[in-house]
Amino acid sequence: MNILDLGDTHIHWREDGDPNGAPVVFSNSLGTDFRMWDKLVPMLPRDLRLIRYDTRGHGLSACHKGPYSMGTIIRDAERLLDALEVRDCVFVGLSMGGLIAQGLAVKRFDMVRAMVLSNTAAKIGTAQMWAERIAKVRAEGIEAIADVMMERWFSRRFRETAELKGWRAMLAGTPVDGYAGCSAAIAGTDFITPTSGLTLPTLAIAGSEDGSTPPDLVRETAELVRGSRFHLIRGAGHLPPVEKPEDYAEVLTGFLRDIGHTAG
Incomplete structure (x- = not known):
C-alpha cells in the first residue's frame, strides 16, 4: 500500500510494470477507485511504468x-506526479x-505528452442535474442511486453477471462527502474552450452502451x-476497461505504440 502524505491531504497510489519505463497514469471515474483498471494493467506492454x-x-x-473544485482535484494529481x-x-x-x-494537460505540458479521454467529455451534465444528485445522496445515501447508476454504467449482458454486485458495492461504499464533493467539482467544470486549444496526441474511447457519457x-x-x-468499443458501457479489457488494451497499446511511448 502506497500513501503519499502531502500534509493537507493524502493520496493512495500504486505502480506496476517497469519503474524505468515510459509512464502511463490512470485516473478513475466517479464512484470507483483504481481497482477499475485491475483487468487492464496486466494486458499492457511490460516496458511501461503504470501508475494508478x-x-x-x-x-x-x-x-x-x-x-471540491476541479482545480483542487487536478492539483492532487499534479502533486502526486511531481512527487513521483x-x-x-x-x-x-x-x-x-x-x-x-x-x-492537467492544459496546466502542465511538461508533465502530459498525450492523453486518453475515455467515456468522458469537456463538460459532463448540467449544474441542475448534479445539484439534484448531490441532494439525493446527501439525503438518502448513495444506495438510493446505485441501481440506476448500474444501468447507466454497464451493458445489459454485464448486468446479468455476478461481477455486477462488486461494482455496485464499490459505488455504494464511496463516502458521501467524497461522492458529493467530486460531483460538485464536475458540475462546475466546462473545459470546452481550454481543451479546444490543446494539440497533444489524443485518443478518445467510448462505449456503445454507455448511458452516462454516450458515444456522440x-x-x-x-x-x-x-x-x-x-x-x-462495442458492447461496453461506461467502464470498458471492466467489461472489455482485451479490446481496451488493444486500442490503448496501439495508440501508445503509434506515438512512440512503447515498443510493446
Missing part, C-alpha cells in the same frame, strides 16, 4: 468535507478522470483536439 491512484474522496485517498518525478506521461482518464486529464458526446470532445482519434 485513487481520486480525492475515493478508495483509500483522503476524504475531505466538500464541495513523472514527466512526459500519457494520462488515461475515464469520466471524471478524463476531466482531470484535460485540466465523447466524439464531440475528441473533435475539440486537432488530430485526435476516436474509437468505439
Whole structure:
C-alpha cells in the first residue's frame, strides 16, 4: 500500500510494470477507485511504468468535507506526479478522470505528452442535474442511486453477471462527502474552450452502451483536439476497461505504440 502524505491531504497510489519505463497514469471515474483498471494493467506492454491512484474522496485517498473544485482535484494529481518525478506521461482518464486529464494537460505540458479521454467529455451534465444528485445522496445515501447508476454504467449482458454486485458495492461504499464533493467539482467544470486549444496526441474511447457519457458526446470532445482519434468499443458501457479489457488494451497499446511511448 502506497500513501503519499502531502500534509493537507493524502493520496493512495500504486505502480506496476517497469519503474524505468515510459509512464502511463490512470485516473478513475466517479464512484470507483483504481481497482477499475485491475483487468487492464496486466494486458499492457511490460516496458511501461503504470501508475494508478485513487481520486480525492475515493478508495483509500483522503476524504475531505466538500464541495471540491476541479482545480483542487487536478492539483492532487499534479502533486502526486511531481512527487513521483513523472514527466512526459500519457494520462488515461475515464469520466471524471478524463476531466482531470484535460485540466492537467492544459496546466502542465511538461508533465502530459498525450492523453486518453475515455467515456468522458469537456463538460459532463448540467449544474441542475448534479445539484439534484448531490441532494439525493446527501439525503438518502448513495444506495438510493446505485441501481440506476448500474444501468447507466454497464451493458445489459454485464448486468446479468455476478461481477455486477462488486461494482455496485464499490459505488455504494464511496463516502458521501467524497461522492458529493467530486460531483460538485464536475458540475462546475466546462473545459470546452481550454481543451479546444490543446494539440497533444489524443485518443478518445467510448462505449456503445454507455448511458452516462454516450458515444456522440465523447466524439464531440475528441473533435475539440486537432488530430485526435476516436474509437468505439462495442458492447461496453461506461467502464470498458471492466467489461472489455482485451479490446481496451488493444486500442490503448496501439495508440501508445503509434506515438512512440512503447515498443510493446
